[in-house]
Amino acid sequence: MPLDARIYVAGHRGLVGSAIVRALKHRGYRNILTRTRQELDLTDRRAVDAFFAAQRPEYIYVAAARVGGIWANNTYPVDFLQTNLEIELNVIRAAHDHQVKKLLFLGSSCIYPRVAPQPIKEEYLLTGLLEPTNQPYAIAKIAGIELVNAYRRQYGDRFISAMPTNLYGPGDNFDLETSHVLAALLRKTHEAKVSGSPAVEVWGTGEPRREFLHVDDLAEACLFLMDRYDDAIPINVGVGEDVSIRELAELIGRVVGYQGDLAFDATKPDGMPRKLLDVSRIHRLGWRARIPLEEGIRHTYQWFLANATARPGPSA
Numbered sequence: 001m002p003l004d005a006r007i008y009v010a011g012h013r014g015l016v017g018s019a020i021v022r023a024l025k026h027r028g029y030r031n032i033l034t035r036t037r038q039e040l041d042l043t044d045r046r047a048v049d050a051f052f053a054a055q056r057p058e059y060i061y062v063a064a065a066r067v068g069g070i071w072a073n074n075t076y077p078v079d080f081l082q083t084n085l086e087i088e089l090n091v092i093r094a095a096h097d098h099q100v101k102k103l104l105f106l107g108s109s110c111i112y113p114r115v116a117p118q119p120i121k122e123e124y125l126l127t128g129l130l131e132p133t134n135q136p137y138a139i140a141k142i143a144g145i146e147l148v149n150a151y152r153r154q155y156g157d158r159f160i161s162a163m164p165t166n167l168y169g170p171g172d173n174f175d176l177e178t179s180h181v182l183a184a185l186l187r188k189t190h191e192a193k194v195s196g197s198p199a200v201e202v203w204g205t206g207e208p209r210r211e212f213l214h215v216d217d218l219a220e221a222c223l224f225l226m227d228r229y230d231d232a233i234p235i236n237v238g239v240g241e242d243v244s245i246r247e248l249a250e251l252i253g254r255v256v257g258y259q260g261d262l263a264f265d266a267t268k269p270d271g272m273p274r275k276l277l278d279v280s281r282i283h284r285l286g287w288r289a290r291i292p293l294e295e296g297i298r299h300t301y302q303w304f305l306a307n308a309t310a311r312p313g314p315s316a
């Protein structure tokens with residue numbers, strides 16, 4: 001992308017969108033378009049069309065979505081299915097109608113079958129049943145991938161999809177109901193340390209395994225893919241290593257300096273037993289994650305301490 005290209009980052013106040021904007025600015029891009037949800041509701045087709053007609057973006061990162069952890073996904077299935085379908089339809093259709101040069105759509109590793117062989121290769125998509133706690137969200141994301149590929153096939157549009165693994169970092173959502181596990185445990189562990197609580201509550205059995213990618217690494221991958229990738233296969237973006245939720249909770253305890261115990265609440269769902277992406281495709285292209293998990297958690301904890309109240313959770 002030339003440095004004066006008009007680049008629209010949809011969802012620029014979120015975890016991913018804010019990291020993409022940071023990375024673009026760091027590289028010297030000077031024509032970055034952003035709109036908050038209040039300024040442009042992406043579920044409003046007419047408003048989206050008017051925005052594209054007026055602003056004529058040339059490149060788009062689609063990082064706007066209804067996003068949340070296992071509890072939010074399980075509790076608001078309509079929002080996770082309907083809002084995400086609407087955003088995808090409106091943004092991808094407008095990108096085609098207004099001749100956008102390239103679009104990157106962000107999916108998620110939850111699109112893959114619940115019991116896929118590990119590590120999960122891109123070609124396992126649509127080979128088995130989905131995890132019930134996030135099936136509506138996963139189906140919306142699969143529809144987004146399909147729409148991207150339909151535009152590629154029918155019109156030759158240079159639209160691509162990337163599938164990140166579980167993310168964390170500065171700008172994450174620390175709301176205990178709607179957040180993902182890493183942000184939730186960081187906050188709970190910090191609060192337990194401050195209040196002198198004897199244990200931190202950890203949902204589920206602690207046995208599921210997850211892979212965690214720092215959002216600044218993801219942002220670098222998104223810029224890399226925008227320049228280097230042009231294929232219908234939705235490409236995995238991860239670190240290639242995972243930890244159990246128990247190991248994650250213990251690591252967070254060390255980073256925060258908390259001496260208490262872990263109390264597992266097995267009435268809460270575990271979700272997918274394991275979600276480790278096969279990242280050999282993106283490695284072959286020449287990109288790999290750089291930020292080790294412990295360093296990334298330390299960095300995120302510093303951000304949390306400085307900004308903990310800066311961001312409310314997504315509204316229901």
Ligand SMILES: NC(=O)C1=CN([C@@H]2O[C@H](COP(=O)(O)OP(=O)(O)OC[C@H]3O[C@@H](n4cnc5c(N)ncnc54)[C@H](OP(=O)(O)O)[C@@H]3O)[C@@H](O)[C@H]2O)C=CC1
Nearest residue numbers: 011013014015016036037041042064065067106108166167
């Ligand atoms: N977080 C994770 O662990 C993972 C995320 N992803 C994907 O990355 C993408 C970004 O996720 P993440 O940054 O974590 O999510 P966040 O919740 O942090 O950010 C989502 C952004 O979307 C915007 N948004 C939501 N609804 C609308 C709407 N109706 N109109 C306009 N803007 C809207 C929000 O805008 P506003 O701030 O103005 O409300 C917000 O900036 C998503 O596609 C997600 O599926 C994939 C894998 C893992």
Ligand SMILES: C[C@H]1O[C@H](OP(=O)(O)OP(=O)(O)OC[C@H]2O[C@@H](n3cnc4c(=O)[nH]c(N)nc43)[C@H](O)[C@@H]2O)[C@@H](O)[C@@H](O)C1=O
Nearest residue numbers: 069070073108110134179180181184202203204269270271
């Ligand atoms: C990114 C991804 O995110 C979601 O999938 P998930 O990986 O299951 O999400 P999660 O981060 O919320 O949980 C991971 C594991 O951690 C356990 N866990 C322990 N204690 C807490 C806790 O306090 N909060 C949360 N949220 N989880 C906890 C929790 O029980 C589970 O076993 C999907 O919505 C999906 O849509 C998606 O794309």
